[in-house]
Amino acid sequence: MKLLKFTLISILGLSLCTACGGDGDGGETPGPGKPEGPDKSSTTGIDRFDASNIFSRNTYLPDNTAMQGFNLDSDGSVWYTQLSNTNQAQLNWVRAQPNKTPDVQTENKDYMKLTYFGHGTNTALEEDGADRYLWAGAYGVCNAKGQYWNEKLVGRVKYVKGATVKTNECNDYYYIGDYTDLHPSIDAENDLLTINYGDSKNSSYRCFVIYKLSEAKKAPMTNVTITCTDGFQTDRPASTNSVSVVVRCHDLTTLTPVARPRFLKTGYGASGATYYDWQGYDVHKNRLYYTEGQSNYNLFGSFYSGSSFAYVTVFDFEGNIVEERTQVAVVSDKDKLTQIGVSVFGTLEAEGIKVCKDKLYLGYTARGITADNTKHYQNIFVFDPSSK
Numbered sequence: 001m002k003l004l005k006f007t008l009i010s011i012l013g014l015s016l017c018t019a020c021g022g023d024g025d026g027g028e029t030p031g032p033g034k035p036e037g038p039d040k041s042s043t044t045g046i047d048r049f050d051a052s053n054i055f056s057r058n059t060y061l062p063d064n065t066a067m068q069g070f071n072l073d074s075d076g077s078v079w080y081t082q083l084s085n086t087n088q089a090q091l092n093w094v095r096a097q098p099n100k101t102p103d104v105q106t107e108n109k110d111y112m113k114l115t116y117f118g119h120g121t122n123t124a125l126e127e128d129g130a131d132r133y134l135w136a137g138a139y140g141v142c143n144a145k146g147q148y149w150n151e152k153l154v155g156r157v158k159y160v161k162g163a164t165v166k167t168n169e170c171n172d173y174y175y176i177g178d179y180t181d182l183h184p185s186i187d188a189e190n191d192l193l194t195i196n197y198g199d200s201k202n203s204s205y206r207c208f209v210i211y212k213l214s215e216a217k218k219a220p221m222t223n224v225t226i227t228c229t230d231g232f233q234t235d236r237p238a239s240t241n242s243v244s245v246v247v248r249c250h251d252l253t254t255l256t257p258v259a260r261p262r263f264l265k266t267g268y269g270a271s272g273a274t275y276y277d278w279q280g281y282d283v284h285k286n287r288l289y290y291t292e293g294q295s296n297y298n299l300f301g302s303f304y305s306g307s308s309f310a311y312v313t314v315f316d317f318e319g320n321i322v323e324e325r326t327q328v329a330v331v332s333d334k335d336k337l338t339q340i341g342v343s344v345f346g347t348l349e350a351e352g353i354k355v356c357k358d359k360l361y362l363g364y365t366a367r368g369i370t371a372d373n374t375k376h377y378q379n380i381f382v383f384d385p386s387s388k
Helices: 213-217 336-339
Strands: 015-018 053-058 066-074 076-085 090-096 111-115 122-127 133-139 151-159 164-166 173-177 182-188 192-198 205-210 221-229 242-251 261-264 278-284 288-295 309-315 322-327 347-356 361-368 375-381
Touching: 053 076, 066 122, 066 361, 066 375, 076 133, 122 182, 133 182, 151 182, 182 278, 192 213, 192 278, 205 213, 205 278, 309 347, 309 361
Parallel strands: 066 347, 111 164, 173 242, 278 347
Antiparallel strands: 015 261, 053 375, 066 076, 076 090, 090 111, 122 133, 133 151, 151 173, 182 192, 192 205, 205 261, 221 242, 278 288, 288 309, 288 347, 309 322, 347 361, 361 375
């Protein structure tokens, strides 16, 4: 992902994102010179690492690119989303099995293609009997680099091995208002659908809206006119021509949300903290898990040198910090990454976070499995969810 790095003297500003996203007045978390508050230290165990934390490693997907994220199936499968390295309008949705050995495992037989959707930064898996559905941002906009961003809707797509589905061919669509960059998460166990969105009126914040999943799927239908680019109509992936289309959607603006958490994109960590690209989130029970990170491959001023970095922060449904921004230790431990056969260069890029069956899963793309092999391999490590 594109590097965005900030170094700030931080002031924590967290609040509940209300109605249409007004600025609101958020309280401050105790800091230097302020009264002590509740213990916000991490209970996830990400500050240490041993062999028991390896869930899957060294998985090679259909294209030589980083996964954008992953989902976990009750049958034990892992579902990866990955951008194609030959067509930036294409997402591969790949069904795989966890790789329990250090040997390379290639998973390129069981997948389908989603075209003209978006970047696939955060997606959700829905299980319906024997069927599986991917929820992902849809109707993205192609930029001058041929990349698809600014997803206007959330699409729901049934998995069909070998199929190709365009952004206008989803089984269902969901509309949350005049927002962009929509990224869903599902906690089926607790009947929650969360959608992260970009709000032009509150661009300093990460905004989320949480619904009851059962209510969202039954929400009334409406016709929505959206503006996107016309690649899906013309089969020209790099087209930046704007087009308006009418889409039949479930109108989630008719529902009363469970919550609307938001927090500042930077400033929620320790004073002087350096912040990295956000790399995914997940909602489970009453907690929102958020991860950021950057590999030493594309970190400014570094090329397979220095350390990679990843952090996890846990928030509640009002955007307050429950567990403070905590470094994922193994990502910066080049010796450990070499020892477990993942990267001799210490090159890991955070790509996804999930809570499933009372475990916390963190996804990483690695390069440098050997000094002569710098292809992208996918890895998932497992820790504990927040106990707070």
